[in-house]
Amino acid sequence: MSKGVAITGMGIISAIGNNVPENFHSLVSSKAGISKISHIDTIHANEIMVGEIKTTNSEFEAQLQLEENSYSRSPLLGIIAANEAIAKAGITNINDYKTGLISSTTVGGMDKSEQYFYEFFNSKNHWQHINGLHAGDSTKKIAEAIGLQESFVTTISTACSSAANAIMLGARMIKSGRLDRVVVGGTDALSKFTINGFKTLMILSDTYNTPFDENRKGLNLGEAAAFLVLESENIVASENREVLAYVKGYGNSNDAFHQTASSENGDGAVLAMEKALKVAGLKPEDIDYVNAHGTATPNNDLSEGRAMLRIFGEGKVPDFSSTKAYTGHTLAAAGGVEAVYSVLALQNNRIYPNLNLKKHMKEFDLRPQTKVIEKEIKHVLSNSFGFGGNCSTLIISKEA
Structure with a gap:
């Protein structure tokens, strides 16, 4: 590993x-x-x-x-x-x-x-x-x-x-x-x-x-x-440093689908997550929380949702939420913002709510967390997807 x-x-x-x-x-x-x-x-x-x-x-x-x-x-x-x-x-x-x-x-x-x-x-x-x-x-x-x-x-x-x-x-x-x-x-x-x-x-x-x-x-x-x-x-x-967490896995890809849109079935996102899991030496079932890219655009949320289902399987997607309803989409900074939030999730064993959700998407049975949850968290997967098909995933963990 x-x-x-x-x-x-x-x-x-x-x-x-x-x-x-x-x-x-x-x-x-x-x-x-x-x-x-x-x-x-x-x-x-x-x-x-x-x-x-x-x-x-x-x-x-x-x-x-x-x-x-x-x-x-x-x-x-x-x-x-x-x-x-x-x-x-x-x-x-x-x-x-x-x-x-x-x-x-x-x-x-x-x-x-x-x-x-x-x-x-x-x-x-x-x-x-x-x-x-x-x-x-x-x-x-x-x-x-x-x-x-x-x-x-x-x-x-x-x-x-x-x-x-x-x-x-x-x-x-x-x-x-x-x-x-x-x-x-x-x-x-x-x-x-x-x-x-x-x-x-x-x-x-x-x-x-x-x-x-x-x-x-x-x-x-x-x-x-x-x-x-x-x-x-x-x-x-x-230096006897206090370690907050570890960058355990990472992967990036490019789905070459469209200048601004993600591929309909999340091909680039799937490849990035697969690479991150491979680098980390982890299986999908080891992930405790997914900090989703979750931009609230019609294309992204559908593409990312389908990608998560392909990685984790029907009925097996771990607790997930998007934190962009808090901060807005901070563009190039987003992966850093959400890496900090991932470390905080690990340190405090908290999953943050996906704000403003009223009606679940009809395309699949995926339900983000809408309340603060306390649970043991060892591994957080954080997605960041950009224009031009740029897809990146980090896995941040409590232990090396």
């Missing part, structure tokens, strides 16, 4: 909390963070709902002692979450071991570049926000903020599976001996570009999203950042 990679720290900021304890309290209190848009000047403000973090950029910059209007929102969120993860791990010198940062984003610096785009040809007053559009800029800023020097720093952008792939790559880098420690996760902020893009796809809900509900209308976009600290056995032993 494959040995897992130790998770020694984690940090998160989302619409339901500014740190790990606040997020957990919201999860077990069924406190969603979905609301009308308040921070973005958009014509769709009264048409859709989002998972918005209410703290402003100026407030974040003051908190981080940064110059006013110097950073876009994605790196600000990322720095907050990465700092919490590093502090939780008890790291006082980020460069004392071979350390990497693998961050993910889809939005990058879009919230600022779109603001100053029309000044592009006439002024260079906000040139840093034009240059800060690309995905790697947020990773660079996070690396600088945590003091990382002369190490492995890279960015992954595979749509909504990005952070899950960052965690997978980090685990593989440690297993191969390339790195001793990796900070892994993702960050994405809301922007007009994202809102307009998803509005064009006609998959945004005008009310609270309802994963796995027969009458689901679409997703709520959200913003968040979440990072884990992964460390080698050597560091855990020599």
